[in-house]
Amino acid sequence: MKIKTPYLCSSVVTPAAVMLMAAVYAANGLRLSAPIVDGQLTETFFPTIVALLCIIACIALLIKAVREIKAKAGEAEVREIKVPVKAFLTMALMAVFVLLFETLGFVVLAPFFVFGFMMIYDDKPQQIGRKIIYSIIISALVFVLYEVCFDIRFPELWG
Amino acid sequence: MDQILQILAGTAAVFQPMNLLYLFLGFFIGILFGALPGLTSMLAIVLLLPMTYTMQLQAALIMCMGVYMAGIYSGSITAITINIPGAPSAIMTALDGNAMMRKGQGAKAIGYATIGSAIGGTIGALLLILVSPLAVELALKIRTPGKFSLVFFALVVIIFIESKNRWKAVVSTSLGLMVATIGMDIMKPVARYTFGNPNLLEGIDETTLIIGAFALSELFVQASVNNAEYKRLTSVANSVKFKRRDFFPTWKEHKAIGLWAYLRASIIGYFIGVLPGAGASMASFVSYIEAKRVSKHPEKFGEGAPEGVVASETSNNAVCGGALVPMLSLGIPGDGTTAILMGVLLVYGIVPGPNLFVEQMDAIGPMYMALLISAAVLLPLSLFLFGPYYLRIVRINRLVLYSAIALVAILGTYAATYSVFQMGISVLIGIIMYFLRKEKYPNVSFILGVILGPLMEEYLRTSLTLSHGSVLVFFTNIDSVVFLVITVLFCVLLPRANRKSEKLEAEAEEKMEEEMTKGEEK
Numbered sequence: 061m062k063i064k065t066p067y068l069c070s071s072v073v074t075p076a077a078v079m080l081m082a083a084v085y086a087a088n089g090l091r092l093s094a095p096i097v098d099g100q101l102t103e104t105f106f107p108t109i110v111a112l113l114c115i116i117a118c119i120a121l122l123i124k125a126v127r128e129i130k131a132k133a134g135e136a137e138v139r140e141i142k143v144p145v146k147a148f149l150t151m152a153l154m155a156v157f158v159l160l161f162e163t164l165g166f167v168v169l170a171p172f173f174v175f176g177f178m179m180i181y182d183d184k185p186q187q188i189g190r191k192i193i194y195s196i197i198i199s200a201l202v203f204v205l206y207e208v209c210f211d212i213r214f215p216e217l218w219g
Numbered sequence: 220m221d222q223i224l225q226i227l228a229g230t231a232a233v234f235q236p237m238n239l240l241y242l243f244l245g246f247f248i249g250i251l252f253g254a255l256p257g258l259t260s261m262l263a264i265v266l267l268l269p270m271t272y273t274m275q276l277q278a279a280l281i282m283c284m285g286v287y288m289a290g291i292y293s294g295s296i297t298a299i300t301i302n303i304p305g306a307p308s309a310i311m312t313a314l315d316g317n318a319m320m321r322k323g324q325g326a327k328a329i330g331y332a333t334i335g336s337a338i339g340g341t342i343g344a345l346l347l348i349l350v351s352p353l354a355v356e357l358a359l360k361i362r363t364p365g366k367f368s369l370v371f372f373a374l375v376v377i378i379f380i381e382s383k384n385r386w387k388a389v390v391s392t393s394l395g396l397m398v399a400t401i402g403m404d405i406m407k408p409v410a411r412y413t414f415g416n417p418n419l420l421e422g423i424d425e426t427t428l429i430i431g432a433f434a435l436s437e438l439f440v441q442a443s444v445n446n447a448e449y450k451r452l453t454s455v456a457n458s459v460k461f462k463r464r465d466f467f468p469t470w471k472e473h474k475a476i477g478l479w480a481y482l483r484a485s486i487i488g489y490f491i492g493v494l495p496g497a498g499a500s501m502a503s504f505v506s507y508i509e510a511k512r513v514s515k516h517p518e519k520f521g522e523g524a525p526e527g528v529v530a531s532e533t534s535n536n537a538v539c540g541g542a543l544v545p546m547l548s549l550g551i552p553g554d555g556t557t558a559i560l561m562g563v564l565l566v567y568g569i570v571p572g573p574n575l576f577v578e579q580m581d582a583i584g585p586m587y588m589a590l591l592i593s594a595a596v597l598l599p600l601s602l603f604l605f606g607p608y609y610l611r612i613v614r615i616n617r618l619v620l621y622s623a624i625a626l627v628a629i630l631g632t633y634a635a636t637y638s639v640f641q642m643g644i645s646v647l648i649g650i651i652m653y654f655l656r657k658e659k660y661p662n663v664s665f666i667l668g669v670i671l672g673p674l675m676e677e678y679l680r681t682s683l684t685l686s687h688g689s690v691l692v693f694f695t696n697i698d699s700v701v702f703l704v705i706t707v708l709f710c711v712l713l714p715r716a717n718r719k720s721e722k723l724e725a726e727a728e729e730k731m732e733e734e735m736t737k738g739e740e741k
Contacts, residue, residue, distance in 0.1 A: 074658045078390055085397055088412055099688050103404040103411055106676040107397065114393035117386045124386070146442040151650050154435065154629060158642045161633070170626060177622040183446045191618075198623045202630065210273040212634040 066132075071125040079118035086111035149180045165216035170199035222352040222576055229584025232277060233592055241278045242589055245285025246600070252286070253293030254305045254612045255620070256453075258437075260290020261556045265433045266624065268426055268562055269631035276567045276582045283563060284589035287556055291499050291535050292336040292597055296609050299328045299528075301453060308499035308535040311507040315520065315527030322523050326465030331525045332532040333466070333601045335481060339533035340594025342485035343492065343540025348587050351576070354548035358573040361549075363685070365698030367678035370671050372706040373495035373551045377664050379713040380494070380501065387660040394655075395668020396675070398423060398648075405677050418640040425562045426635035427645045428669050432662045433555070434628035435649025440656060441621060449617055466602045468525070476526055480510065481533050488534030492541020495667065498554035499535035506534035539590060547571055547583065550674060555663040558670055566635075 089104040089111070096105060157173045175195040179185060206212045232238060252263035263286045271279035294306025299316030312332060319328035361369065374392060381388035401412045402422025413419035484506045491502040510530035511520045520527050542553025550571040552558035564571055569579055576583065601609070632645040652662050686692035693699045
């Protein structure tokens with residue numbers, strides 16, 4: 061993906077996003093109560109200080125990032141952004157696993173999860189049969205590890 | 220003295236068949252995770268954390284000690300043989316170890332690394348046994364304002380250790396501190412930062428955060444690794460074969476290095492381990508610099524000097540003992556691994572601190588002895604028995620291994636909390652940490668913030684309540700003043716020490732890249 065805006069990069073977006081999170085967090089705390097009431101510290105005093113510290117650090121990082129970008133200005137107008145497709149797919153796979161875990165249960169979901177994971181991690185779709193076998197074996201081993209060795213019960217489709 | 224004897228009495232517990240089995244299981248898990256590039260002993264303990272819920276505390280701690288010691292050592296195996304450090308603490312080992320390998324002395328380099336690790340680990344564990352009772356006595360004398368200043372010192376050191384990314388460390392630590400405040404207030408029955416979600420009333424479980432920050436974020440990072448490239452880099456190991464007798468340096472070679480080299484590296488490693496957030500990587504850097512400084516032949520460092528391997532490997536294993544001192548006696552973890560070990564203790568409702576030695580000596584004693592024993596058995600297990608087979612670890616199918624880790628990790632949160640909501644939070648934390656790690660925000664600072672946050676808040680609020688809001692309480696209590704002075708000293712001294720180790724780190728990385736490029740050209 062090619063972009064023209066030099067400031068739309070991770071060194072700017074990351075501290076900006078964290079700063080937004082810290083601001084929402086601080087605002088939420090201040091809605092609860094003031095940090096000091098009648099000379100006594102309240103439950104929002106410490107979190108507010110921490111949030112402010114985080115915001116200051118984010119501002120420092122933002123200034124540093126903007127300065128670096130300005131210093132590089134003119135070197136390249138259009139940059140290419142590498143989208144970490146595989147990392148995003150892994151995140152999506154995990155999110156789907158969590159969403160369906162209670163409904164479909166371990167036995168149904170785990171082999172699909174392992175298979176999907178191996179497909180994403182591999183360079184290209186290959187050795188599908190072998191991957192299916194591995195998925196079943198890994199799921200069975202993890203099932204034995206948790207349910208038999210450590211007596212942990214997972215949700216199942218049949219309740 | 221009584222406490223030392225109680226610790227030594229823990230030997231009997233370690234030698235119980237089941238505990239011994241757990242120790243060896245932990246040892247081999249540590250070897251496996253430490254030797255594989257991308258995996259670390261810390262990740263191994265993260266994955267084991269939810270399983271420890273159903274184990275006896277004693278057995279869980281013994282197993283973790285085996286993982287910790289073996290995991291730090293085994294990072295040297297791939298560092299020496301294929302120039303890819305299995306663990307970050309083995310970067311300096313790769314510098315001379317791989318140079319020795321290219322000269323046909325790979326087995327000997329592994330021998331030096333093993334002997335160094337065994338000696339460093341043993342000295343670290345012995346110092347831990349000797350120093351802990353003293354540290355506990357000291358800890359009992361610290362009052363609440365002093366405790367606040369101590370936690371403040373720990374957090375400042377964690378930030379200052381990250382010399383290149385200090386603001387980023389501030390962000391990571393404050394994120395950890397913020398996450399730790401979610402849920403019920405520690406002093407009043409008030410829900411904070413739950414955003415109206417009842418699932419957040421009890422806060423976010425530490426296992427959820429640890430698995431998200433360390434295991435899941437690592438899996439997202441590893442997803443971008445080219446499988447064929449990984450196979451190509453590790454294929455070098457397939458052609459390497461070692462014989463047991465090649466591991467042992469001759470008496471003359473031993474004498475050339477000298478016992479003092481091992482002792483010096485062990486002491487450096489131990490004391491760096493005591494520092495919060497410093498860890499094994501920093502110990503190996505500092506020890507390597509010191510060994511080079513005092514060497515009669517500093518020009519040989521980086522070209523295959525056994526002293527370099529010894530300095531790096533001895534010190535990084537000595538860290539294990541050092542890092543446990545502040546965690547057990549003061550409740551302040553020395554590094555990421557001890558932060559997770561603290562999580563294991565918290566799972567059992569045990570709060571680390573001076574009282575631990577009074578109330579839980581039956582579990583802590585064997586843990587100390589397990590650390591000592593796992594250091595001592597490094598030598599016979601690695602050099603006489605399994606050493607030649609360690610190289611085969613890198614042949615394990617990466618897809619199978621990582622998919623199994625992914626399943627164990629994501630189910631680990633459920634096993635620990637029985638909550639799908641917490642599983643979701645774990646994935647969310649993993650995603651956030653993935654983006655932060657890509658920008659070099661340290662994840663260890665985050666988890667130390669999570670663990671130290673509640674303590675810091677409690678001590679701050681208690682101290683200020685008792686002093687009717689006067690901050691002078693921190694400057695009038697002698698214990699608090701001592702820690703504040705130490706904090707200022709560290710703020711001045713750490714950046715200087717960091718500059719030296721950074722230079723060396725850059726040199727090491729540059730050299731490794733150079734070697735890899737040469738390999739690719741060939």
